[in-house]
Amino acid sequence: MSLHIEAKKGEIAETVLVPGDPLRAKFIAENFLSDVVCYNRVRNMFGFTGTYKGQKISVQGTGMGIPSTSIYVTELVREYGVKTLIRVGTCGGLRADIKLGQTILAQSASTDSSANKLKFGGMDFAPTANFKLLSNAYQKAGELSIPVMVGSVFSTDTFYGDEANRYQIWSQYGLLGVEMESSILYTIAAGEGAKALSLLTVSDNLVTGEIASSEAREKKIEDMAKIALESVS
Numbered sequence: 359m360s361l362h363i364e365a366k367k368g369e370i371a372e373t374v375l376v377p378g379d380p381l382r383a384k385f386i387a388e389n390f391l392s393d394v395v396c397y398n399r400v401r402n403m404f405g406f407t408g409t410y411k412g413q414k415i416s417v418q419g420t421g422m423g424i425p426s427t428s429i430y431v432t433e434l435v436r437e438y439g440v441k442t443l444i445r446v447g448t449c450g451g452l453r454a455d456i457k458l459g460q461t462i463l464a465q466s467a468s469t470d471s472s473a474n475k476l477k478f479g480g481m482d483f484a485p486t487a488n489f490k491l492l493s494n495a496y497q498k499a500g501e502l503s504i505p506v507m508v509g510s511v512f513s514t515d516t517f518y519g520d521e522a523n524r525y526q527i528w529s530q531y532g533l534l535g536v537e538m539e540s541s542i543l544y545t546i547a548a549g550e551g552a553k554a555l556s557l558l559t560v561s562d563n564l565v566t567g568e569i570a571s572s573e574a575r576e577k578k579i580e581d582m583a584k585i586a587l588e589s590v591s
């Protein structure tokens with residue numbers, strides 16, 4: 359048992375999918391895993407363990423944003439010995455030509471969060487995905503005929519900002535999307551000797567203002583779950 363997760367030791371797999379939304383964790387567990395057990399209901403931040411092609415896999419909601427994600431990810435690695443974490447989330451597209459529903463494999467994550475600087479005495483750590491996970495996911499997406507883009511994303515602490523074009527500098531530097539979790543996931547995983555990768559579906563586009571319907575998002579979550587589960591099995 360940890361502060362925010364009520365599972366007993368051994369109830370969580372070494373490989374965990376970490377969507378932000380706990381109901382997405384439930385959806386993935388119910389639709390992709392067999393022999394599912396719910397191990398966490400604290401704060402309704404559901405966590406499930408089941409099997410995929412005979413392998414033990416867990417799915418744990420993390421909530422939105424860097425502080426919430428850091429709590430769940432830290433407890434998973436420190437208290438439950440988790441070794442591999444794959445985020446399955448959404449992001450806003452940072453270029454007009456990035457379509458809604460596009461799947462992005464986040465190679466690295468820049469951030470405006472002070473969490474990174476706090477950990478490194480004011481200096482900047484460069485949070486990056488684990489190469490093997492990234493390369494496996496890229497290959498499996500190809501085999502599944504799911505088109506993906508690989509590139510950098512931005513993890514912000516503020517969903518709603520005040521300035522227009524606040525992400526212009528980041529698109530100029532080639533970033534593909536903005537979300538709120540990947541930089542801390544990559545940073546914690548690196549510090550704890552775990553592997554991490556973020557798979558993201560574009561749910562809105564900050565340049566064109568388009569927003570995906572919830573049905574369209576659901577379909578894409580299935581694509582990400584397939585890539586994630588196939589790349590670790």
Ligand code: HPA
Nearest residue numbers: 448449450517536537538
């Ligand atoms: N901004 C920040 N986080 C997000 C967005 C966004 O537009 N879309 C999905 N997560």
